[in-house]
Amino acid sequence: MHDINREVIETFLYREADLLDRWQLNEWLTLFTRDAYYQVPPLDARELPPEQALYLVDDNYERLNSRIKQLLKGNAHAESPVSRTRRAVTNVMFALQPNGEVQVRANFIIHRVRRELLDVYMGRYDHILVQTDGKLQFRMRKAVLDLEALRPQGKVSIII
Amino acid sequence: MPQSFAGLVEDDQDNGLFRVNRRAFIDPAVMEEEKRTVFGQSWLYVGHESELPEPGSFVRREVAWRPVIMVRDEAGTVRILFDTCPHRGNTVCKEAAGKTKRFQCFYHGWTFNTRGELISVPDSAGYGPGFDKKNFPLATPPRVETYRGLVFMSLKADIVDLVTYFGRAKEYLDLILNHSEDVEIVPGQQSYSMRANWKLLVENSIDGYHAMMTHERYFIDYMEDLGGSSKDWESIVAPIPGNTGIELDSGHAVIENPIGKLPMSANAAQHLGKVRAELEAKFGREYTERMVGFSRNLFIFPNLIFVQNFRTVRTFYPASPDYLKVNAWALLPKGEPAAIRRLRHDNFISFLGPGGFGTPDDVEALENCQRGFAVREMEWSDISRGMKRPPTSSDEIQMRAFWRRWYQCLYPSYAPQMERPVPAQVAAVPNRRAA
Ligand code: FES
Ligand SMILES: [Fe+2]
Numbered sequence: 001m002h003d004i005n006r007e008v009i010e011t012f013l014y015r016e017a018d019l020l021d022r023w024q025l026n027e028w029l030t031l032f033t034r035d036a037y038y039q040v041p042p043l044d045a046r047e048l049p050p051e052q053a054l055y056l057v058d059d060n061y062e063r064l065n066s067r068i069k070q071l072l073k074g075n076a077h078a079e080s081p082v083s084r085t086r087r088a089v090t091n092v093m094f095a096l097q098p099n100g101e102v103q104v105r106a107n108f109i110i111h112r113v114r115r116e117l118l119d120v121y122m123g124r125y126d127h128i129l130v131q132t133d134g135k136l137q138f139r140m141r142k143a144v145l146d147l148e149a150l151r152p153q154g155k156v157s158i159i160i
Numbered sequence: 161m162p163q164s165f166a167g168l169v170e171d172d173q174d175n176g177l178f179r180v181n182r183r184a185f186i187d188p189a190v191m192e193e194e195k196r197t198v199f200g201q202s203w204l205y206v207g208h209e210s211e212l213p214e215p216g217s218f219v220r221r222e223v224a225w226r227p228v229i230m231v232r233d234e235a236g237t238v239r240i241l242f243d244t245c246p247h248r249g250n251t252v253c254k255e256a257a258g259k260t261k262r263f264q265c266f267y268h269g270w271t272f273n274t275r276g277e278l279i280s281v282p283d284s285a286g287y288g289p290g291f292d293k294k295n296f297p298l299a300t301p302p303r304v305e306t307y308r309g310l311v312f313m314s315l316k317a318d319i320v321d322l323v324t325y326f327g328r329a330k331e332y333l334d335l336i337l338n339h340s341e342d343v344e345i346v347p348g349q350q351s352y353s354m355r356a357n358w359k360l361l362v363e364n365s366i367d368g369y370h371a372m373m374t375h376e377r378y379f380i381d382y383m384e385d386l387g388g389s390s391k392d393w394e395s396i397v398a399p400i401p402g403n404t405g406i407e408l409d410s411g412h413a414v415i416e417n418p419i420g421k422l423p424m425s426a427n428a429a430q431h432l433g434k435v436r437a438e439l440e441a442k443f444g445r446e447y448t449e450r451m452v453g454f455s456r457n458l459f460i461f462p463n464l465i466f467v468q469n470f471r472t473v474r475t476f477y478p479a480s481p482d483y484l485k486v487n488a489w490a491l492l493p494k495g496e497p498a499a500i501r502r503l504r505h506d507n508f509i510s511f512l513g514p515g516g517f518g519t520p521d522d523v524e525a526l527e528n529c530q531r532g533f534a535v536r537e538m539e540w541s542d543i544s545r546g547m548k549r550p551p552t553s554s555d556e557i558q559m560r561a562f563w564r565r566w567y568q569c570l571y572p573s574y575a576p577q578m579e580r581p582v583p584a585q586v587a588a589v590p591n592r593r594a595a
Contacts, residue, residue, distance in 0.1 A: 040515055042348030044256065051498040054348030054490045054505050057515035063506075066385040070377040070517065077374065078520035117355075149351035151485060154527075155520035 004102055004131075009094045012129070012136045013106060017087040020159055025068045028159075032138045033130060038064050039142045040156060046144050056145075056156055078157035083114035085158055089125070101139065102129040108143065110160055112153075119153040121160050122146050165193060166574075169567040170540075171560070173579060176547035178560050179540040182533045185357040190570070191481050197569040198462045199224050201316045203325050205464045205475045206230050208491065209238055209309040210344035211257075216274055219257045222485075223313060225477065228301075229253045229263070230311060233274040238306065240313050241276040242299040252298070263298075272298055308337050310473075327409030332458045335451050336468045338443065339435075340493035345473075346505070350488040350513045356526035357533075358463065358478040361486070362562050364522050365465040365474070366415050366457050368396045368405070368553035369545060374525055378517040379420075382510065386423060393420040395455075397554045402454065405551040405558045407579055411461030411565025413558035416454045422469055424507040431500050435493075459558065461565050470508040482530050488513065547579065 012031075019028040032038075039050065040057040050058045059067060070076045091107040104127040112119045128140035143160045150156065168181045168190075184190055204223055207230045211219050218231035220243065227243035229252075241263075243251045250267040262279065264271040269282040276298035281287070302317035312322055323330060337343075354361065364370070372379055372393070380390040395403055395418040403417040425432070439448040456468040465474045474488035490508050492501065511518035532538070543563065546555020557579055564576035 043351060044349050045347035048347055050505060051502045052347065054346050054350070054513075055509060055515075056350070056513060058502075058506060058509060062385065063510065066382050067517070069385070070381055073377070073381065075377045075381070076517075076521065078524040149353070149485075150514045151351065151353040152355065152483070154353045154355070154514065154523045156515040157520040157524075 004094070004096050006092070006094075008136070009102065009104060009129075010092050013089045013092060013104070013125075017089050017108075021085050021087055023072075023082050025072055025159075029065060029068050031136075032061060032064065032141070033132060034061050036061055036064075036138050037140055037142075038138075038159070039140070040160060041142070041144055043145055043147055043149060076157070078155055083112050083158060085113075086111050100130065102131075102136070103127070104129055108160075110158070112158055121153065121156075123160075165190065165567075165570040168570065169563050169574075171564065171577070173547065173577065176544055177542075178544045178547060178556070178563075179542050180563055181539060182536075182541055183539075185359060185530065185533050186481050188481055191478055193570050194478070194566075195225070198566060199315070199477070201314075201319065201569065202462050203303075203305070203312040203314045203319065203322055203460075205460075205473070206240055206304075206311045206313050208343075208345045208473070208489070209306065209311060210494075212238060214259060216259045216261055217257075218253065218260060218274070220253045220255070222477075224315060227251055227253075228313070229298075231274050234261075238304075238311055239275065240301050240304050240311070241272075242301070244299070245270055246278070246296040246298065270296075276300060307333075309343065325410065326460070327412065329408045329412035329414070329458065329460055332408070332414045332456065333460075333466065336456060336458060336466050338451060339439070339468075339471075342494040343471075343491050344494050346490045346492050346501075348490070350474075350486070352486050352514045352519075352523075353479075354484050354486065354523050354526050355482060356484060356523075356530040357481055358476055358484040359562075359566070360526040360529055361476055361484055361522075362459065362463070363543075363559045364526060365467075366405075366413055366459050366558040366562075367556075368403075368415055368417065369556070370525070371396045371554070374521050375511075375518050377521070378511055382517050383421065386421070387426070388421045395420060397552075399549070399552050403552040403554070405546065405553050405555045407557050407561035411562050412459060413561040414456060414458045415553035415558050416456045417553045419453055419455045419469070422507055423510045424503040428500055428503045431496075457553075459562065461562060467512065470512050471504070472508065472512055551579075 038059040041055055042053050045053040071079055074080045088109045089106050094102055094104045096102055106125045108125055110121040123145040126142040126144055129136050130139045168184050170179050206221055206223050207219055212232035215232050215234050215236055218229050221228050229241045229243050232238050243253050245252050245265040247270050250265050252263040252265040262271050262273055271280045273279050278293045278296045301313040303314040303319055305312055305322040307322050379393045383392055384390055406414050436452055458466040463475050471491050472488055473491050476484050476486040478484050492504050509516050513519050543556045543559050546557055551557040568574050568576050
């Protein structure tokens, strides 16, 4: 077991962002436990659970796995060819829970460029990390967008 | 000058050729005329009564470029109020949704009740004897009507009533609405955009032809990942019984095909079986099979789509010829267990919406179409598919239905001819799921 400290958490988040910016999605998927979710809550009901609101993304591991395969295959046309992205993850805060989970909050700003159009996604991460075999993994990877509408972004075709 | 819009659509039914001049997608003058005629003379979807659970509940919307408030007044009546202060213009509704007894304009403090009546004016001594509060209510659209909880408004005072406007589309709307007696719009509005002309999304919403091509990742890859078969949705493109495109009245249209597997088919099988049994008890076997045995996208002219598979209500407007704004909602059965509700959400968002496996690629396709329209040397888009055969959902009769009505709006001396009488089996035989 690693000690959970700021350096460990930040290194995890920075490495994750780097994998996504480099489209190393298979390696990125190894950061998830099998019971993990990748979620993007709706823009107008950000605090409701997925049983009560229509999320933008509510992937369990199987659907996330399918998403990654599609993105790498080339028939996810919105990301084929893939866009350029650059992620900034800041204001990291974390709290160790009695059950061993680590609650992580952080700010994110993602710039996405494709066909000379620039889209910005910003918001807050609300993750739950766990340690498995001495390494950190996501049990919950939640990206809460600050946008009021996906205009002009139009889509969440990259992992945010 | 209506004359200047002549020739935007060419409909040659003898030779089975139909084409649209691409100026329709790029010319700002076309869009201005659309505002006046297409949107100005139709019924427009505003929202659903379930969004207003109690007296005083309201939601703020933008309908036909106008800020509006949909509100349930003290007496329980659903009203549509234009959101601009009769004093000097400020919008009076600050929140996107909520519950209130009154709307106070913060600019100078004029205050309105939920019926839109002006109830108080600060320092009213400043106004002369001719000033009567009765003469300053919030404005309302000339027409408002509701059909089974769906609230519509029209800017045209003498438009036909809503059910007459639906015409034969009512039958298909009922096929969708009859799935559940008690429904509600779920929190979580999908609000997104496309850098594309709004009519491309009309076409795209009722386009079976693109499904297996653009959405291979969903209909083949994802279906296989779910343990299904890549052949499961071939019913969209194969010319088999029950795969139909139908031109309804007044620009409305519908596509149907025998339903394939959906993400929730397997993991909610027991629940869906129970729902079906209840429907059969109520409507009989044949009608129930017609309801649940088919995938169905219904288009109500000019900008409203119902996607039955996902219980989607979706509407959209152009902000400019090359930019559209979409709003979409899930209209789901009330009172189901939370686990089933979440499966219905999954079902919807796996395909539709900004994070789905379907919509982002539609956005990509439509934005690329718009890019292509810069090539003025390529003057026409072809929409002839299926003119010379009994039309399937992967033909284009449903788009031609839209374009004929659209062209009539822009060029009133055009007298549209419907393509062919509806094939007998469509109207008469509910169970078209022939072996
Ligand atoms: S503009 Fe509303 S009170 Fe003056
Ligand atoms: Fe599509």
